[in-house]
Amino acid sequence: xxxxxxxxxxxxxxxxxxxxxxxxxxxxxxxxxxxxxxxxxxxxxxxxxxxxxxxxxxxxxxxxxxxxxxxxxxxxxxxxxxxxxxxxxxxxxxxxxxxxxxxxxxxxxxxxxxxxxxxxxxxxxxxxxxxxxxxxxxxxxxxxxxxxxxxxxxxxxxxxxxxxxxxxxxxxxxxxxxxxxxxxxxxxxxxxxxxxxxxxxxxxxxxxxxxxxxxxxxxxxxxxxxxxxxxxxxxxxxxxxxxxxxxxxxxxxxxxxxxxxxxxxxxxxxxxxxxxxxxxxxxxxxxxxxxxxxxxxxxxxxxx
Numbered sequence: 001x002x003x004x005x006x007x008x009x010x011x012x013x014x015x016x017x018x019x020x021x022x023x024x025x026x027x028x029x030x031x032x033x034x035x036x037x038x039x040x041x042x043x044x045x046x047x048x049x050x051x052x053x054x055x056x057x058x059x060x061x062x063x064x065x066x067x068x069x070x071x072x073x074x075x076x077x078x079x080x081x082x083x084x085x086x087x088x089x090x091x092x093x094x095x096x097x098x099x100x101x102x103x104x105x106x107x108x109x110x111x112x113x114x115x116x117x118x119x120x121x122x123x124x125x126x127x128x129x130x131x132x133x134x135x136x137x138x139x140x141x142x143x144x145x146x147x148x149x150x151x152x153x154x155x156x157x158x159x160x161x162x163x164x165x166x167x168x169x170x171x172x173x174x175x176x177x178x179x180x181x182x183x184x185x186x187x188x189x190x191x192x193x194x195x196x197x198x199x200x201x202x203x204x205x206x207x208x209x210x211x212x213x214x215x216x217x218x219x220x221x222x223x224x225x226x227x228x229x230x231x232x233x234x235x236x237x238x239x240x241x242x243x244x245x246x247x248x249x250x251x252x253x254x255x256x257x258x259x260x261x262x263x264x265x266x267x268x269x270x271x272x273x274x275x276x277x278x279x280x281x282x283x284x285x286x287x288x289x290x291x292x293x294x295x296x297x298x299x300x301x302x303x304x
Contacts, residue, residue, distance in 0.1 A: 046109070
């Protein structure tokens with residue numbers, strides 16, 4: 001019940017974003033700008049502010065990284081091995097692949113903060129530093145091989161973009177401030193706090209604005225396969241690996257959250273740019289976001 005009480009407001013904000021976009025309020029052009037503002041300014045401010053003020057030297061950050069990296073890699077390898085059974089059409093398979101391993105960072109940060117407080121938000125930086133480079137490289141490799149555009153140029157561009165990713169850069173900045181024991185002035189910390197406090201609600205509204213129920217009316221087999229892998233198999237595998245490595249409490253919880261959240265809306269953009277089946281991707285995003293309201297509490301119940 002505690003998990004559900006934390007998760008439910010998150011999904012109410014997502015639903016609100018969907019309703020507002022359908023009503024074209026304040027305008028259709030508003031929502032892409034909200035996502036850009038959240039991604040490039042508000043979330044980085046949140047991460048830098050939390051990392052600069054909380055210490056994680058005594059946390060099992062290496063085991064967290066290993067848990068997330070190994071579970072994602074195993075799921076990716078399993079999908080590639082099962083591809084002839086899962087989906088023979090290349091572009092459609094790329095959407096299933098993205099849907100099985102790429103997490104929604106907005107939802108992950110919101111759930112980690114709601115369930116585990118400041119410690120959860122701080123440890124989320126460890127998850128982001130592990131997940132973002134790994135899933136982007138894996139997804140671009142699969143899209144380059146099985147998408148409509150087989151040019152490897154997409155991989156090179158992705159590697160360059162990873163070096164400019166605002167979430168990764170903000171995590172590096174926060175870890176550096178913490179490692180060098182550099183304290184930020186109180187007015188700067190307060191400014192980061194104010195900016196960061198706006199990131200989670202705006203990010204969740206943007207997630208809702210990106211859902212498409214029209215696209216979700218077809219391709220149920222692919223939606224089902226991607227959802228089972230992402231919402232159930234990946235978090236269960238992460239839980240097993242984490243327990244084997246001795247993770248528990250908040251570190252284990254943060255790993256579970258980022259393994260169990262639905263696929264990111266940015267998967268649609270990557271599918272469209274690199275020749276994936278973007279309509280299938282939109283369907284997987286929408287259905288997974290709805291299903292996660294049921295699966296997240298069940299998966300996080302493993303912590304009890």
